[in-house]
Amino acid sequence: MRAVGIILAGGSNENLTDISSNRTISAFPVGGSYRTIDFTMSNMTNSGVNKVAVITQYSSRALLDHLSSAKWWDLGRKQGGLFVFSPYITNDNPFGYRGTADLIYRNISFLKRSNEPFVIIASGKHVYKIDYNDVLKYHQEKQADITIIYKEANYEKASNYGVMVLDEDKRLIEFEEKPLEPQTSTISLGVYIIQRTLLIKLLEDLFAENRYDFVNDIIIRYRKKLKIYGYPFEGYWRSIRSIKSLYDVNMDFLKKEVRDLFFRQYPYIATKVKDEPPAKFNMNSSTKNCIVGGGSILNGYVEDSVLFRKVFTGSYSFIKNSVVMDGSYIGNNCYLENVILDKEVVVSDGRKLIGSKEKPIFLEKGSVI
Amino acid sequence: MRRREIISMILAGGHGTRLGILTKYIAKPAVTFGGKYRIIDFVLSNCINSDIDTVGVLTQYEPLKLNQHIGIGIPWDLDRKTGGVTILPPYIKEGMGAWYSGTANAIYQNIKFIDAYNPEYVLILSGDHIYKMDYSKMLEYHKQKSADATIAVLEVPLEEAHHFGIMNTGAEDRIVEFEEKPKEPKSNLASMGIYIFNWNKLKQVLIEDNEYNKDSDFGKHIIPRMINNEDKLYAYRFDSYWKDVGTIESYWQANMELIETLPSFNLYEEFWKFYTNLDHQPPQYVGEAADVKRSIMSEGSEVYGNVYSSVLGPGVIIEEGATVRDSIIMAGTIIQEGCVLDRCIVSENCVIGKNVIIGEGENIANIEKPDIYYTGISVIGEQTIIPDNVWIGKNCVVFGTTRLSDYNDRILESGQSLILEGVES
Numbered sequence: 001m002r003a004v005g006i007i008l009a010g011g012s013n014e015n016l017t018d019i020s021s022n023r024t025i026s027a028f029p030v031g032g033s034y035r036t037i038d039f040t041m042s043n044m045t046n047s048g049v050n051k052v053a054v055i056t057q058y059s060s061r062a063l064l065d066h067l068s069s070a071k072w073w074d075l076g077r078k079q080g081g082l083f084v085f086s087p088y089i090t091n092d093n094p095f096g097y098r099g100t101a102d103l104i105y106r107n108i109s110f111l112k113r114s115n116e117p118f119v120i121i122a123s124g125k126h127v128y129k130i131d132y133n134d135v136l137k138y139h140q141e142k143q144a145d146i147t148i149i150y151k152e153a154n155y156e157k158a159s160n161y162g163v164m165v166l167d168e169d170k171r172l173i174e175f176e177e178k179p180l181e182p183q184t185s186t187i188s189l190g191v192y193i194i195q196r197t198l199l200i201k202l203l204e205d206l207f208a209e210n211r212y213d214f215v216n217d218i219i220i221r222y223r224k225k226l227k228i229y230g231y232p233f234e235g236y237w238r239s240i241r242s243i244k245s246l247y248d249v250n251m252d253f254l255k256k257e258v259r260d261l262f263f264r265q266y267p268y269i270a271t272k273v274k275d276e277p278p279a280k281f282n283m284n285s286s287t288k289n290c291i292v293g294g295g296s297i298l299n300g301y302v303e304d305s306v307l308f309r310k311v312f313t314g315s316y317s318f319i320k321n322s323v324v325m326d327g328s329y330i331g332n333n334c335y336l337e338n339v340i341l342d343k344e345v346v347v348s349d350g351r352k353l354i355g356s357k358e359k360p361i362f363l364e365k366g367s368v369i
Numbered sequence: 370m371r372r373r374e375i376i377s378m379i380l381a382g383g384h385g386t387r388l389g390i391l392t393k394y395i396a397k398p399a400v401t402f403g404g405k406y407r408i409i410d411f412v413l414s415n416c417i418n419s420d421i422d423t424v425g426v427l428t429q430y431e432p433l434k435l436n437q438h439i440g441i442g443i444p445w446d447l448d449r450k451t452g453g454v455t456i457l458p459p460y461i462k463e464g465m466g467a468w469y470s471g472t473a474n475a476i477y478q479n480i481k482f483i484d485a486y487n488p489e490y491v492l493i494l495s496g497d498h499i500y501k502m503d504y505s506k507m508l509e510y511h512k513q514k515s516a517d518a519t520i521a522v523l524e525v526p527l528e529e530a531h532h533f534g535i536m537n538t539g540a541e542d543r544i545v546e547f548e549e550k551p552k553e554p555k556s557n558l559a560s561m562g563i564y565i566f567n568w569n570k571l572k573q574v575l576i577e578d579n580e581y582n583k584d585s586d587f588g589k590h591i592i593p594r595m596i597n598n599e600d601k602l603y604a605y606r607f608d609s610y611w612k613d614v615g616t617i618e619s620y621w622q623a624n625m626e627l628i629e630t631l632p633s634f635n636l637y638e639e640f641w642k643f644y645t646n647l648d649h650q651p652p653q654y655v656g657e658a659a660d661v662k663r664s665i666m667s668e669g670s671e672v673y674g675n676v677y678s679s680v681l682g683p684g685v686i687i688e689e690g691a692t693v694r695d696s697i698i699m700a701g702t703i704i705q706e707g708c709v710l711d712r713c714i715v716s717e718n719c720v721i722g723k724n725v726i727i728g729e730g731e732n733i734a735n736i737e738k739p740d741i742y743y744t745g746i747s748v749i750g751e752q753t754i755i756p757d758n759v760w761i762g763k764n765c766v767v768f769g770t771t772r773l774s775d776y777n778d779r780i781l782e783s784g785q786s787l788i789l790e791g792v793e794s
Contacts, residue, residue, distance in 0.1 A: 032652030033668075071443060263651035263669060273444070275644050277636035278404040278665040278681070279653050280628070285662065287655040294405075294652070294668055295637065308652070 001048035003136060003193070004116045007040050008100055009054050009063055009124030023365070025240050026124030027062035029308055029325045029343070031253045031262065032291040035066050036240055037124035038271045039262075045073045046267035047132040049120065051080035053110050055103045060086060063124075072270050083110060099212030105203040111196055119199050121192045121214075127249055128237040129261060129269070132193070135231050139193045145226040146198075148172065148219070149191040151233045160241070162188035162215055164230055172228040175220050186230070188219075189237060236261055247340055247360045250306045250323045253291055276309045284315060293326070300330070314349065321357065325365075339363070371451060373423050373486045375508060375565075377416050378479070380472055381409055381496030382429030387616045389741040390750040390766050390788070391716060396428065398496035399435040401699045401717065402614065403627050403636060404667035404682050406645045407438055409496045413445045413454070414643040416494075419504035423452035423486055426496065427475045429459055429468060444644045457482060473585035477575040488568050493587065495562040499623060499634065500611040501641055502563070507605050511565045517600040518570070520544065520592070521563035521607050533559035534588045536604050544602040547592045558604055560588065561611055570600065610634045618744040621714060624680045624697050628663050647683055658689055667700070674706070682717070696728075705757075712763070715749040722757035730762035733784035742766060742784075750788075 009026035026037035037054070044052050052075060056063055070082035085107045104111075104121070111119065118139070120132050130149075139147040150164055163182040165174035174183070192214075202218055211217035219228065236258060238249045252258045262269055276295030281287060285298040292298065293309035300317030307313075308325045314332035322339040330336065331349035338355035341347070342365040351369055355361035363369065385397025392400060398409035409426075416424050424447060428435055435456075441447075442454035457479050459468050469475035476483075476493065483491060490511065492504055502521070511519040522536050530551070536558045537546040548554070564587060574591055582590045595602055610633050614620040626632055636643060653666045656673035664676045667683040674691035682700035687693055691708040698704065701718040708721055711728035715721065728747050735742035742748065742764040749755070750768030759776055761767065762783030769789025773779065781787055 033650060259651075259654060259671075268649045268651075270648070271650065273647075273650065275444075275642045277643070278667040280637075280665050281655075281661045281663065282630055283663050287661055288659065289657040290655050292653045292655060292666070294650070297637070 001050065001133065001136075002116050003049055003118035003120050003132070004111070004114045004196070005044040005049045005052040006104060006110075006119060006121045007037065007044070007052065007054045007124045008103060008121070009037055009056050009060075023062045024056065024060060024124075026056075027060075027066055028240060028246060030127055030240070030246075030249055032293045032306055032308055033274075034269060034271045035063075036127065037063065037066070038269050039127050039129070040122045040124055041073050042267070042269040043128070043130050043132065044120065044122070045075060045270070047130075049132065050075065050077065051083075051114065051116070053083040053085060053107065054124070055085045055107060057086075057103060066272050069272070072272050074270075085110070099217075100214040101203060101206055101217060102212035104199075104214070105207050105212075108200060108203055111200050111203075114196060117196060119194050119196050121194070123190045123239075125240050126189065126191075126237065127240070128189075128233070128235060129265075130191075130233060130235065135191075135193055138231050139229070142170075142229045143227065144193075144229040145195065146219070146228045147193040147231050148228065149189045149233050150186050150230045151189060151237055153185045153187045158182040158185050158187050161239075162190070162219075164188055166230045170230045170232070172219075172223050172230060175215075175223050177215050177220070188215075189233060189239075243340065243360065243362050244358070247323055247357075250340075251304075251321075253306060254289055254304060259291075274309055285313070300332075300334075308343075323360075342367075345369075373452060373488045375421060375490040375492055375504075376423040376425070376452075376483065376486050376488045377421050377492040377494055377504070378425045378427060378476055378483070379409070379412055379416075379494045379496045380475060380562075381426050381435060382432075382469055382475065383495075383497060384430045385497060385615065387741060388614075388620060389617060389738060390748050390768050391617070391620070391714065392431070393750055393768065394431055395434040395751075396430045396432060396496075399431075399438055400620075401682055402499060402620075403624060404665055404680050405647060405700075406643060407435075408499065408614065409435065409438070410445075410643055410645045411499050411501070412494050412496055413439075413442075413447070414641075415500075415502050415504065416492075417445045417447060417644070418641055419502075421492065421504060422447065422449055423488075424454045425457045425479060425482055426454060427457045427469065427479065429475075432456070432458060438646050440646065444646045446644075452486070455482065471582070471584040471586040471590075473575060473578065473587050473591045474583070476571075477579050477585060480572060480575065483568060483572075491566050491568045491571060493562075493564040493566070497615075498562065498611060498613050500561075500607075501609065501634070501638075502607065502611075504563075504565075507563070508565060510605050511603070514541075514603045515601065516565075516603045517567050518592075518595060518602045519565045519605050520602065521561040522558040522604045523561050523607055523611055524557050525559045527554060527557045530554035530557050530559065534562075536560055538604050542604040542606070544592075544596060544604055547588065547596060549588050558606070561607060562587075570595075574598075574600075617714070617741060617746055617748060621697065621712075621744075621746055625678065625695070627680060628665055628678060650683075656689070659687075674704070674708075699751075712745055713747050713749065716751035716753070718751060719749055719753045719755070721749070721755050722759065724758045725755050725761070726759075727761040727765070728763055729760070730783045732763050733782075735764045735766065735786060736784045737786050738766075 070076040075082035164186045279292045279296045286301045291306045295310040300313040302319045305322045317334040325343045327344040328341045330347045335352040339361045346368040381398040385392040447454040539545045650668040654671040659672045660675045663678045666681045670681045670685040672687045673689040674687045684701045688706040690706045696713040699717040705723045707724035745763045747765040754770045761781045766786040
């Protein structure tokens with residue numbers, strides 16, 4: 001692969017909008033045994049990108065822990081491999097987060113020390129599967145300066161995204177970030193391919209003008225000067241931005257086509273190996289339409305739910321339409337419906353929690369109720 | 370190179386003949402166990418959990434799967450700059466080629482490997498046992514006793530002692546006599562095949578013994594020789610779970626113990642994990658119409674049918690309407706709709722066609738190998754394909770890409786074998 005990868009994982013806009021979480025979205029658990037960033041990480045390595053930089057900013061402990069050994073993505077290498085950039089403050093740069101372009105600019109030496117001709121910039125909070133080689137090929141065919149991956153928003157609200165207007169040749173004409181009245185339903189997926197030397201030049205120009213945002217200051221500002229093309233993506237794609245979307249994406253994994261896409265079809269999504277023993281279904285348990293992670297021990301009834309690894313459910317407890325993350329413990333005689341339990345939550349015997357599909361109840365990591 | 374205090378040598382070359390078709394093309398240590406593990410994982414994990422980071426694995430019989438599984442040792446954190454895991458197959462030396470002819474002979478042939486690490490102690494292990502043991506405690510005991518060799522022993526019921534190598538001990542558990550499978554056992558301390566030796570001493574004894582016994586064996590030759598030499602040998606008593614899953618029945622039994630509510634062998638302990646090589650680990654899925662009870666399911670397995678009292682390996686699919694009971698289904702196998710399996714072992718990557726019934730009928734011991742298959746369990750070898758609507762009895766063995774024409778009127782009676790040699794292209 002003739003590209004290096006940059007994954008943006010954890011600017012201030014990368015936290016769930018509706019709760020104050022101390023974990024960046026990229027590190028949120030998805031699909032029974034993954035973290036959100038695994039999808040983009042795996043897309044990179046499965047496409048043959050073997051030099052990947054993950055740029056973090058806020059709340060990165062969980063993410064750094066997850067990435068601590070690069071070997072699960074085959075990125076533990078002498079040449080290339082995984083680079084994790086955390087923020088640092090220098091005398092001439094005592095600022096916090098100022099924008100996505102700023103994040104990349106501060107690590108510009110990563111780009112300067114590479115010799116791959118292209119850069120793939122992606123976000124760590126998207127769940128999808130793609131071969132970036134196809135995009136790169138398209139990028140070269142179009143002789144584009146920048147290629148943006150887009151999709152037609154069907155049910156997604158276009159006003160939550162960057163909305164693009166493309167001409168017949170799929171060249172970008174207009175781009176509006178989160179417009180109140182979107183002109184089209186063509187939304188940017190926030191994944192870009194760009195020539196490495198061009199990116200370095202743009203970043204240096206930007207910084208000289210005190211501009212820091214990739215979308216506003218590069219895509220929108222240069223939309224006419226540069227040849228920016230859209231690459232259509234038609235597969236499954238979700239962005240995690242709120243509790244509701246975290247819930248919905250997890251629930252999507254109960255659909256066969258989504259499981260088949262990520263679990264059964266090569267290439268696979270890699271994640272940090274946890275070495276949990278097989279999941280255990282005891283005598284009086286009953287499980288219908290559920291994902292159950294390794295190391296879980298089930299005694300109760302579970303329906304239409306996603307249980308991550310090392311979940312324990314007690315006798316006569318009933319769990320329905322819920323997402324239960326790693327290491328959570330549910331006692332006896334509990335009733336949970338439309339609930340998200342973050343990691344290591346303890347639900348005491350006899351508790352009853354009922355949320356709605358539109359507004360699931362969310363219990364933060366480590367809560368005890 | 371940094372000197373190692375102790376290194377371990379795992380004997381993993383055995384055939385395991387009594388496991389029948391299960392070890393036809395793979396060494397016993399590479400046979401899967403408990404769904405997602407292979408038998409050697411337990412010993413490898415014990416090593417790293419006991420802080421032993423230099424391990425030699427001696428292979429000989431059908432090593433391909435074992436080599437692939439161990440690789441460079443990543444799952445066990447045995448990928449090291451120095452030390453780590455090294456696979457040691459027999460090799461040709463000047464003027465001669467030599468297979469490993471005995472357990473001690475295998476170590477004798479690798480003296481140079483061990484010397485390279487210049488260890489104080491060598492831990493000799495067998496790659497086909499299932500147990501949880503902190504070898505560092507045994508090493509401490511060994512040092513305390515200023516022993517030349519320490520042998521881990523298990524107290525077995527006296528009436529079963531004649532199946533084992535028995536250690537007769539004197540004061541302070543010093544070993545005074547070793548008897549291999551004695552008719553009239555004098556003690557109930559069975560050797561577990563786990564030895565710690567002072568390397569200098571062992572090396573000397575190995576070289577000495579090689580003069581006399583070209584098939585040098587620890588139980589038969591080395592231990593008796595050391596006792597004779599009045600070396601200090603001590604028994605180290607171990608009183609926890611330990612299994613040699615040597616037969617089809619004991620293999621099946623040991624797997625079934627894992628599904629108990631409180632199993633005697635606990636895989637779920639946070640600070641003594643077992644590691645295995647599984648690069649793709651999606652979660653398990655249980656379908657809308659499924660019923661799963663008293664069972665364990667490994668990563669990526671999907672159940673749409675009924676599974677009772679069974680052990681499922683990674684990536685197994687049990688289709689709708691199929692019923693699997695008291696069975697072991699290994700990695701990657703698909704059990705298609707309408708099947709009924711009772712007391713079966715189905716090896717890796719098999720496809721069992723629709724409405725196939727296995728494990729019904731009379732309990733007639735296998736005609737060709739009555740000493741291996743006689744407890745009612747039918748065994749399907751790896752990558753076997755069984756066509757739709759076939760009925761297979763008890764104590765049967767099936768292996769290969771079988772077609773309807775291979776069965777007599779769709780039936781394989783109890784005790785029959787259907788083994789198709791050669792690999793289909």
